[in-house]
Amino acid sequence: xxxxxxxxxxIRNGRAPRASITYAAFLLAGLAFLLVAPxxxxxxxxxxxxxxxxxxxxxxxxxxxTGLLSFGHxxxxxxAAYFTAHAVKEWGWTPELGILLGVAGAAGLGLVMxxxxxxxxxxxxxxxxxxxxxxxxxxCLQAQFTRGEDGIxxxxxxxxxxxxxxxxxxxxxxxxxxxFVIGLVVIWRFVNSPFGMILKSIRENEARATSLGYSVAxxxxxAFVMSAALAGLAGAVKSLVFQFATLTDVTWQMSGEVIxxxxxxxxxxxxxxIFGAGLVVTLQNYLATSEFPVTIITGVVFMVCVLVFxxxxxxxxxxxxxxxxxxFEHRH
Amino acid sequence: xxxxxxxxxxxxxxxxxIGLINGSFYALLSLGLAVIFGLLRVINFAxxxxxxxxxxTALLLLQYFGINYWLALVVAPLIVGLLGALIxxxxxxxxxxxxxxxxxxxxxxxxxxxxxxxxxxxxxxGQPYSVPVALxxxxxxxxxxLPVYRGWVVVISLxxxxxxxxxxxxxxxxxxxxxxxxxxxxxxxFGVNVPMLLTLTYGLGAxxxxxxxxxxxxxxxxxxxxxxxxxxxxxxxxxxxGMGSIMGAIITGYMLGIAEGLTKVFYPEASNxxxxxxMAIVLLIRPAGLFxxxx
Numbered sequence: 168x169x170x171x172x173x174x175x176x177x178i179r180n181g182r183a184p185r186a187s188i189t190y191a192a193f194l195l196a197g198l199a200f201l202l203v204a205p206x207x208x209x210x211x212x213x214x215x216x217x218x219x220x221x222x223x224x225x226x227x228x229x230x231x232x233t234g235l236l237s238f239g240h241x242x243x244x245x246x247a248a249y250f251t252a253h254a255v256k257e258w259g260w261t262p263e264l265g266i267l268l269g270v271a272g273a274a275g276l277g278l279v280m281x282x283x284x285x286x287x288x289x290x291x292x293x294x295x296x297x298x299x300x301x302x303x304x305x306x307c308l309q310a311q312f313t314r315g316e317d318g319i320x321x322x323x324x325x326x327x328x329x330x331x332x333x334x335x336x337x338x339x340x341x342x343x344x345x346x347f348v349i350g351l352v353v354i355w356r357f358v359n360s361p362f363g364m365i366l367k368s369i370r371e372n373e374a375r376a377t378s379l380g381y382s383v384a385x386x387x388x389x390a391f392v393m394s395a396a397l398a399g400l401a402g403a404v405k406s407l408v409f410q411f412a413t414l415t416d417v418t419w420q421m422s423g424e425v426i427x428x429x430x431x432x433x434x435x436x437x438x439x440x441i442f443g444a445g446l447v448v449t450l451q452n453y454l455a456t457s458e459f460p461v462t463i464i465t466g467v468v469f470m471v472c473v474l475v476f477x478x479x480x481x482x483x484x485x486x487x488x489x490x491x492x493x494x495f496e497h498r499h
Numbered sequence: 500x501x502x503x504x505x506x507x508x509x510x511x512x513x514x515x516x517i518g519l520i521n522g523s524f525y526a527l528l529s530l531g532l533a534v535i536f537g538l539l540r541v542i543n544f545a546x547x548x549x550x551x552x553x554x555x556t557a558l559l560l561l562q563y564f565g566i567n568y569w570l571a572l573v574v575a576p577l578i579v580g581l582l583g584a585l586i587x588x589x590x591x592x593x594x595x596x597x598x599x600x601x602x603x604x605x606x607x608x609x610x611x612x613x614x615x616x617x618x619x620x621x622x623x624x625g626q627p628y629s630v631p632v633a634l635x636x637x638x639x640x641x642x643x644x645l646p647v648y649r650g651w652v653v654v655i656s657l658x659x660x661x662x663x664x665x666x667x668x669x670x671x672x673x674x675x676x677x678x679x680x681x682x683x684x685x686x687x688x689f690g691v692n693v694p695m696l697l698t699l700t701y702g703l704g705a706x707x708x709x710x711x712x713x714x715x716x717x718x719x720x721x722x723x724x725x726x727x728x729x730x731x732x733x734x735x736x737x738x739x740x741g742m743g744s745i746m747g748a749i750i751t752g753y754m755l756g757i758a759e760g761l762t763k764v765f766y767p768e769a770s771n772x773x774x775x776x777x778m779a780i781v782l783l784i785r786p787a788g789l790f791x792x793x794x
Contacts, residue, residue, distance in 0.1 A: 236600045283779045286786040290542050290599050291738060295782065298735040301728075302775035309768060419731060423607060430604065462615030469608025473601050474590060 189493050194438075201344055210340045211408065216448045217347040218405040223428040223440030224354055225397030230426075231435030232358050233390045234370030236293045238422050239280065239300025240398050243273040245416030246303060247399030248406035252319040253312050255407070262325045262333060266346075266403040273399020274392050276303070281391035285384055288373075297419060304417045318413030322406055339408065346404050350397055355437060357393060366390050398425075420462075427465060430472050433479030442480050506764055512643045518760015519753070520649055520718065523656035524711050526752025528733045529740060530660055531707035533748040534667065536737075537680045538700045541591065541602030546733065547726030548610040549705045552579045553712025554721045555617060558628050568631040568717075575713050576706035583705025584698050591701065592694065610727070617723035625720025652714050659710060660749045667745055676700065735778040740790050747790025 204213055222244055229235050247269035255265040280303075284295045307313045314320075324333035333339045357363055365386050369376045377383050406412040415421065424447060432443025447465075454461050476483065484490045528546060535543045543549075556578055557571035566574065586609065594601045630648045637646040667673040679686045679693050687693040712726070719725055733752075740751030755774050762773040769776070781789060 236603070283782050286782050287738070290536075290603060293600065293603055294542065294734040294738055295778070297731055298738065298775050298778055301731045302772045305771040309771075419727075423611070426604065426607075458619075460615045460619050462611045463619065464615075466608045466610070466612030466615055469611065470590070470605055473605040473608065474593060477597075477601070 186493055197438075198348070205337065205340050210336045212448075212452060214340055214343045214408045215405070216445055217343050218401045218408060219425075219428065219448050220441040220444040221347050221350045221404075222398050222401035223425050223432065223444040224351060224437075225394050225401060226425045227429045227434065227436075227440045228354055228357065228397065229390055229394040230429060232363060232370065233366045233387060235285075235387065235391070236289075236426070237284075237296040237391070237394070238293045238419070238426070239284075239296035239298075239303075240394075240425050241417050241419065241421035242280065242300035242303040243277055243395040243398040244402035244405075244421060244425070245307070245412070245414075245418075246276050247273040247402035248412035248416050249307065249313050249319065251403035252322040252406040252412035255325060256319060256322045257312075261329060262327050262407055265325075266400065266407070269403030269406070270396050270399045273402065274396035277392045277395025277399075278388070281388045281395070285387045285391065297422065300417070300422060301419060304414070304419070307414060307417050313412075313414075316414065318411055319406075320411045322410045322412065324407050324410065333407065343404055343408060346400065350400055351437075354397065358437070362386070362389065423469075424465070427469055427472075429479075430477075431468065431479055433482035433485075434477075436479070436481040436485070439479050439481035446480075509643055511764055514760045514764045515757065516643075516645070516649060516760075517763070518757040519653050520756070521759060522753040522756020523653055524715060524729070524752075525733055525736050525756050526660055526749045527656050527707060527711040527714075528729070529736045529748040529752045530663055530745060531704040531711075532733065532737050533740075533742045533745055534663070534707070535701055535704035536742045537745075538676060539587075539591075539595070539602070539697055540599050541594070541606065541701075542599070542734075543701075543704060544603055544606040544730065545610040545613065546606075546704070546708050547728075547730030548613040549579055549583060549708035549726070550712040550715070550729065551617070551723060551726035552582070552613065553709025554628070554716040554725060555621075555712075555723075556709065557713045557716050558626060558721045561628070568713075572710070572713050576709040579709035579712075580702040580706030584702035587698050587701035592697065595697075610730075614723050614727060621723060623723060625722035625725070628716040628721050630717040648717055652718065656711070656714060659707070663707065664745050664749065732774055735774050739774075739778050739781045739788055741788025743788075744790045747788075751789060 201213075201217075222240075226237070226240050229237055229240075250272035251265040251269035254260040254268045255262060260268070280296065280299045283299060284292055287295060308315060312319075324339060326332050327338075327342060331338050331342070333342060358366075365376065365381055368379075369381070369383055369386060373383055376386075402416060405416070428443035428447050429440045430443070431446055432441065433439025450464065451461055454464070472479070478486060528550060532543055532546055535541060535546075553575050556575035557568070560566040560571050560574060561568075591602065591605060594605055634648040634651050637644050638650075639645075665673075667676055675686065675691050675696060679691070679696050683693050715725070736752055736755050737748065739755065740747045742748065755777065758777060759770055759773055763770040
């Protein structure tokens with residue numbers, strides 16, 4: 168998307184050392200906070216937050232770094248939740264194998280959907296992914312193993328590597344945190360790899376990337392599958408946290424939610440989606456008990472973000488005076 | 500009993516009629532989307548919400564002011580069209596310079612806000628809207644029973660589609676619209692008020708959606724969520740047709756409606772997804788869409 172252009176101009180070598188130090192300090196502080204957070208915050212809430220944060224980061228990999236707006240990421244998130252829940256509950260797989268299956272399933276789904284969707288660009292890409300994910304929703308509604316409206320319930324958390332009992336809330340929390348950190352590191356490595364650089368060049372100028380001899384379609388598909396797999400990782404873990412997989416996670420509303428999280432936090436920033444997810448999940452928790460429908464607020468926040476707040480929270484911070492003084496203006 | 504492809508002919512024609520009616524709505528809605536996209540380069544996600552607004556306006560006009568169906572068919576699109584024009588003027592118009600994806604995201608938020616508000620005020624359950632007296636009942640065509648209202652919907656939406664096509668292809672206003680689609684800067688230099696044209700176009704698109712909504716009110720229940728799932732199907736229709744041509748949008752709408760109806764006869768389990776499957780196949784064979792020009 169257009170405004171990320173400036174953010175991308177300072178790739179790698181344009182980084183001020185001071186910014187890197189501040190950035191690392193922020194990350195360490197964040198990690199330290201997450202390590203002690205379960206002592207004073209409800210663990211289930213924190214785990215939900217981490218799952219959605221990872222989901223949003225995976226989505227941002229595609230939108231922020233490749234410039235592709237997918238309106239169908241719920242299919243990977245919710246699809247992986249179904250696969251994992253089914254494998255763990257019906258086949259008695261261990262949690263780590265169940266999660267692997269979920270990730271593989273989401274990646275496979277991403278390969279098929281991506282193969283069809285990358286044939287068109289921009290606005291059409293968004294509509295095609297939306298239509299394909301709606302097709303997957305109808306599949307989940309009718310398929311036997313998803314149990315229709317009921318969903319797969321009472322999914323056992325089991326023992327990680329047959330050793331660690333995930334029914335203990337603390338164990339489960341640190342497992343989710345570990346998955347989250349691993350996911351983020353993978354995204355960070357991916358974005359800063361030669362592959363990620365080519366993706367950015369496609370985002371900035373697709374025709375030029377083609378003329379330089381890159382097979383744009385293959386790179387786009389690669390990014391799509393990668394993003395789908397990571398979204399699947401988030402969904403798979405979520406199904407173990409809540410011990411169920413339902414239709415809610417494959418609806419288009421869920422695809423919209425992840426877009427909102429990313430937009431709110433800052434498209435194309437590595438940590439923005441985490442903040443966006445935190446805000447949205449907190450808001451939902453806060454409104455869950457009231458009569459007032461969340462969709463009204465979600466919709467209005469969407470409109471406000473698009474009209475006046477396109478850089479998102481983190482993007483605005485980087486562009487602010489404090490952010491500039493800290494050397495963040497070229498940060499992405 | 501007469502059979503066709505091993506299916507009783509009544510069942511076959513009945514589903515064909517339902518397909519034709521769904522196709523009428525697909526055609527009307529994808530036509531509106533194509534008109535808006537052609538000039539504004541915005542995919543109007545709120546189109547489904549505007550369709551719902553049309554149906555709700557008709558219902559509320561009846562409940563509070565006793566305004567009947569026939570008047571509502573004119574007044575409801577007018578109200579929704581004005582509302583659309585207002586939104587375009589105050590908010591949407593700020594996004595034209597940006598990536599078109601922002602227009603999609605804005606109208607998505609708009610749709611959520613509108614639908615959420617109506618669900619908050621009127622609940623998620625559907626409310627009935629009775630068929631106008633003049634169009635109630637049905638006629639026996641000998642081979643099948645045709646409810647008059649359904650026949651009316653097919654005829655009037657065809658008229659609306661052709662009317663819009665004529666407006667854009669054959670009138671002076673339409674020629675301005677087409678010119679502004681090709682090159683807005685040049686058209687503005689000739690003294691045409693292009694921003695006004697954009698507002699008008701968005702209002703017209705919203706009004707068309709509302710018109711479809713009023714037509715749908717007696718067939719489906721009037722509910723806050725009646726537009727959401729429909730709009731996703733219409734997106735698929737638009738992808739199949741390609742948004743390059745108005746006529747393409749109309750024809751594709753009817754074709755896919757009928758294809759959906761026929762699938763209900765032969766393989767009911769797939770009727771929900773058949774349009775998406777067709778979309779995927781078309782994309783694999785002809786990425787630009789059946790009537791599309793640009794890739």
